[in-house]
Amino acid sequence: MDRSLGALTRLAAALAGLVLAAAGAPAAAADDPGPALAGTPVTGTPTEARAPALATGRYLDRLPARGSLHYRLPRTATGSTFHVAVMFVGSGGSVGEGVRVQVGTTPGDQGCGSGGVFRPTVGEPAPVLFTGLTTWTDVEDHPCAVATELYLSVGEPDEDADAGRPMEILVYEEPPLSAYGLDLLPTPEPVPWTAQRPARRPRDVPAGTTPTNAPVVGDGTYALTLRPGRTRVLAVPLDWDQTLQAQLDTRLPAGVPTPEGIAVDVVSPLLGTSERPFTADRPADWRVPGTDGGRLRTGAQSQVVSYANRNSYDASITTEALAGIHYVLVRWTGTGNAAGPDVPATLTLRTTGVPGDGVPSYTPVDGLIGPQPASRLVDGTLQAPVATAPERAPRTDDDPLLSRRTLVAGGGVAALLLVVLLGRARRHSRNHPHAGAARPLSHHERGGRHRG
Known part of the structure; x- marks a missing residue:
């Protein structure tokens, strides 16, 4: 908050x-x-x-x-x-x-x-x-x-x-969990990389230069300009049990400095690593050309946003994931030549998963609000949950209270109709002196985990 x-x-x-x-x-x-x-x-x-x-x-x-x-x-x-x-x-x-x-x-x-x-x-x-x-x-x-x-x-x-x-x-x-019991919340399996086909007409959104000024976007393909020595950032909302894939595609001209320095990273709302390592099983569709130029594809796949992945004891999992705005950073590092050429590229973003069994239950505390997918968590975008009125048991026809209310409501409607009809009868009698008195009307009214 x-x-x-x-x-x-x-x-x-x-x-x-x-x-x-x-x-x-x-x-x-x-x-x-x-x-x-x-x-x-x-x-x-x-x-x-x-x-x-x-x-x-x-x-x-x-x-x-x-x-x-x-x-x-x-x-x-x-x-x-x-x-x-x-x-x-x-x-x-x-x-x-x-x-x-x-x-x-x-x-x-x-x-x-x-x-x-x-x-x-x-x-x-x-x-x-x-x-x-x-x-x-x-x-x-x-x-x-x-x-x-x-x-x-x-x-x-x-x-x-x-x-x-x-x-x-x-x-x-x-906020604290409603109860300590990490075994109650599942530890999700990493989501595998899936090659994406970039859109033919990528969206033109000015990228941020830090997570602070990164624009919030959703799934789709976005146009970027890669510049040696510079950082480009987009922000993406992620809820519990969701994951994000970011795929960078471009064609590098010959003579570009250190193409292997072009990298994509996904970080959590509090700037912690949230990434599946691809050191041993790099996706088959990734390509990094040499200095002679050519097609480049690289990317990053975030860990699933879950309580278990907030701070893992497993050395093979690098993640500090919380629900909230995540950041995709595209960097061209180690160039040794900041005056290199600008290179047009596309960044294709894809989220997977829906909130389910991995959503933690927090203890209600005044002044503390649990992570929310559309919030950066630190800038005032966290909103207090809307209190919902407790559901009431449905009334039945033999409910004495319901019967009394029905009778009162029915009687009120009947009285209102009678007043309207009598008024019409009086007007009719004034306009037509020889008209007979209104005949009495009959009226029938129907009553109607962590994890806590």
Whole structure:
């Protein structure tokens, strides 16, 4: 739940975020809007003293120059799970940029979760870098699940040029399950890759440059322009028990830099990996040409959105899936030549599955709302469930209350009809003095899992 102060506050925060992003990011070409960040301004502290409290929402701060920045995560309800992500736009051209993020029950501790990003960005003028973590545990009385407050810290970047650059902090507090019992919710099987035929007339939707400004789309084929060193992002809603396939198709001209650096990734609402690995069984229809150019097809297949896949203990499954807006990132990395040619491409998106046995049941808590497919979870789009009135048992003909109501209703209708008819009779008598009195009328009225 985004605890904002209204539309004006959100607009002011967004404008402030864009100003910070523009101040910290390198200049972009006129036809490329450049990466965008946004959020409610916040200032982390170098020590735990007076560290600001972060509720569910999107925040904007700057990476520390030295040491770590500290924040507090006040817990709304025992058993809730915090999902945290940090995203920034790096300075680029580094052999390895990144930061480390951790959460614990005491300041500076990482016992409740940690994450880090470290990626070479040679040839990328403005790499989009992010990492995330979750505090989830299946031990009901674990300190990370019951502590009234947890502590978040963001470490200094590995690349000195990134110090002081704007960073987004995403926080989502997920309600507790109605009961602990992970065996009650099924662990879904990965969905196999299915080759798609791109539409002959792809939709032209301007792609985002970060998850923050990615447009929300549905199934279909979309036109993209691949540019070396740049990131293109589309957003797709996914519900529980659903999965997403993203297929990229293009034809590369001869002489393009490092075509193997073109990659597609699917990440969850809190920027966690949600992808089926294809290292050993790469789909047969995928093709990556050499520098002599030719047809390219690659893609990504997300894991099924399920409670079991929110934070898997299985090392072969890389996923942090929650229902909500997922992001498809198309990147051309490792080029060493950001001035390479623009290449037209298509991205075909396909969702599968419908919500079923894998939908978790959450404990109702004031101030906490479970994940929803059309929400980014951190920007105020979460909506409180609509309360439904309890169903009443159907009445029967021998119900005394029903019989009394029927008699009253029938009597009222009969009286109304009698008044209308008598009025007509009087008017008729006035208009026709010799007409006889109205004959009495007879009237008959029918009464009528986790998983909890």
